[in-house]
Amino acid sequence: MRRHWRLAVDAALYALLVVLVTFSHSVVSVPLAVVQLLPLLIRRRYPGVALVVIAAATAAHSLLGMARAVGYLPMALALYGAATHRSPWVRWGVCGGAAVLVTVTGAIRHGPIEGGLLAAGALVVTWLFGVERGELLRERALIAQLRLERHLADQAAATAGSRERLARRLHDGLAHTVTVMLVQGEALRATAHLSAADEERLQGVLRAGRDALAEVRLALAEETQRDAAATLDGRLAALREAGLSVDGVAGLDALPEVAYRLVGEAATNALRHDGPGARLDAVLTRDGDTVALRLMSTPATPRPPAAAPAGGGFGLRSLADDVAAVGGTLSYGPFGTGWRVVAEFPAS
Incomplete structure (x- = not known):
């Protein structure tokens, strides 16, 4: 649901920008306006690339006389998205270079106060908001990870305790009893004089006892497998909730x-x-x-x-x-x- 809402919000925001640019009479060069808007479609997947392209188009458009109010909106959106990036090189290097480029071109076209200072103030505020947002997202992911690890540790401890109690009961009860039966049966076969029919019957009893021990071991192995599957399901559910x-x-x-x-x-x-x-x-x-x-x-x-x-x-x-x-x-x-x-x- 969050992914679908994100696509809907992006589509509505993009449509609003297109309408604002179209009817604001700020377009000096249609190709440059298209280059300013089009990379916004990939700003989530390739934020650094989108920012570089939009910054270059905005700078060129600004030198041609683009109106500041609407023309800087695509740049602000791209800057905000790139500022949330995990890579410090994108977060500080690319964002800083793009902000300086647009600020300088704004100052050249509209003067140091109306162009440069105004652009610098707006872009720096947007940039810092993006950085703060990125830090918040990474902190939330870390908190979710720590909660998950604590939950998994508690779950693993409880599962291990339950499995150990089950194994102890089986070992001290059924497995011990069957083992005694097998030892006694082997002793009987070694010391008693049995007829062929009795020997065959005893062999059947011993075979059944060995099969019972094997089934106990298999039951313990399957219980371990089921516990592991349940633990993994819970772990994946928590990771999906955290964004994976x-x-x-x-x-x-x-x-x-x-x-x-x-x-x-x-x-x-x-x-x-x-x-x-x-x-x-x-x-x-x-x-x-x-x-x-x-x-x-x-x-x-x-x-x-x-x-x-x-x-x-x-x-x-x-x-x-x-x-x-x-x-x-x-x-x-x-x-x-x-x-x-x-x-x-x-x-x-």
């Missing part, structure tokens, strides 16, 4: 329990490093005797590959050991403008 775009991952029940924790860690890192609006894509493929889980995070605002995080944190390093413990391999690192995590497990 991620779809449910199908097929994890065929993988070890560590795969659930791996998806949760990758999703958390995507929101932490790329901020609200980031996206996590998961692909599960099978090639012969290997099942590969690929997780790719993409920031909402594309960035140069060099700006991607350069190394994995403690979470991924710890998970690499857990993946290796079940016979798999884990690799991760920057990929394009985002981050990729690849885990490979034996198909068995």
